[in-house]
Amino acid sequence: GENVEQHPSTLSVQEGDSAVIKCTYSDSASNYFPWYKQELGKGPQLIIDIRSNVGEKKDQRIAVTLNKTAKHFSLHITETQPEDSAVYFCAAPLWDFGNEKLTFGTGTRLTIIP
Amino acid sequence: GAGVSQSPSNKVTEKGKDVELRCDPISGHTALYWYRQRLGQGLEFLIYFQGNSAPDKSGLPSDRFSAERTGESVSTLTIQRTEQRDSAMYRCASSLAGGTTAHLSTEAFFGQGTRLTVV
Numbered sequence: 001g002e003n004v005e006q007h008p009s010t011l012s013v014q015e016g017d018s019a020v021i022k023c024t025y026s027d028s029a030s031n032y033f034p035w036y037k038q039e040l041g042k043g044p045q046l047i048i049d050i051r052s053n054v055g056e057k058k059d060q061r062i063a064v065t066l067n068k069t070a071k072h073f074s075l076h077i078t079e080t081q082p083e084d085s086a087v088y089f090c091a092a093p094l095w096d097f098g099n100e101k102l103t104f105g106t107g108t109r110l111t112i113i114p
Numbered sequence: 115g116a117g118v119s120q121s122p123s124n125k126v127t128e129k130g131k132d133v134e135l136r137c138d139p140i141s142g143h144t145a146l147y148w149y150r151q152r153l154g155q156g157l158e159f160l161i162y163f164q165g166n167s168a169p170d171k172s173g174l175p176s177d178r179f180s181a182e183r184t185g186e187s188v189s190t191l192t193i194q195r196t197e198q199r200d201s202a203m204y205r206c207a208s209s210l211a212g213g214t215t216a217h218l219s220t221e222a223f224f225g226q227g228t229r230l231t232v233v
Binding site: 045102 | 154155156162170205209220221222224227
């Protein structure tokens with residue numbers, strides 16, 4: 001069925017290094033790709049999103065890239081800091097009988113090592 | 115403005131009792147989602163409401179789980195005859211997204227969740 005796959009499930013990087021998390025989706029009609037960050041004890045919050053009419057979007061140290069042909073998108077965090085440690089979820093809208101359902105990946109636990 | 119509101123924030127119940135969890139979405143949001151999140155785990159989809167369409171119940175784990183939504187407003191998730199394995203954080207989210215024409219997805223906003231503990 002239609003789904004969103006996310007890799008890796010856990011990721012540890014040294015402070016200052018870069019982190020990359022990848023997601024693939026199956027519905028070619030998907031046109032919006034958000035990334036959520038969930039800090040300990042809190043609900044997921046949007047950190048960046050990209051629409052299908054662009055290939056890359058940057059916001060300070062975070063960026064998202066999209067390859068519509070291959071149906072995958074990635075989150076890039078540069079110059080990582082301890083406060084980047086969290087669980088990150090990607091999502092994509094999957095169309096089902098004319099309705100759009102935002103479907104989440106399984107999450108990546110990112111740990112920044114001081 | 116007000117975000118997604120969930121109540122109660124914490125619920126402790128005895129095994130076998132029924133519980134009702136409430137979600138007040140952001141006004142005007144047509145899409146509403148319920149997820150279950152076990153400690154340290156991802157978001158497990160439960161049910162999805164979109165406007166007046168029939169809800170997508172494909173994620174409900176058993177017939178003890180049900181949910182309702184009144185129009186495009188409040189939703190309640192009911193768990194009957196609770197079991198210890200139902201213990202988890204239950205999260206609600208709403209968005210403007212959906213429909214057959216706009217093809218324009220928007221951000222989903224999450225509530226703070228209801229932590230359910232079945233003892």
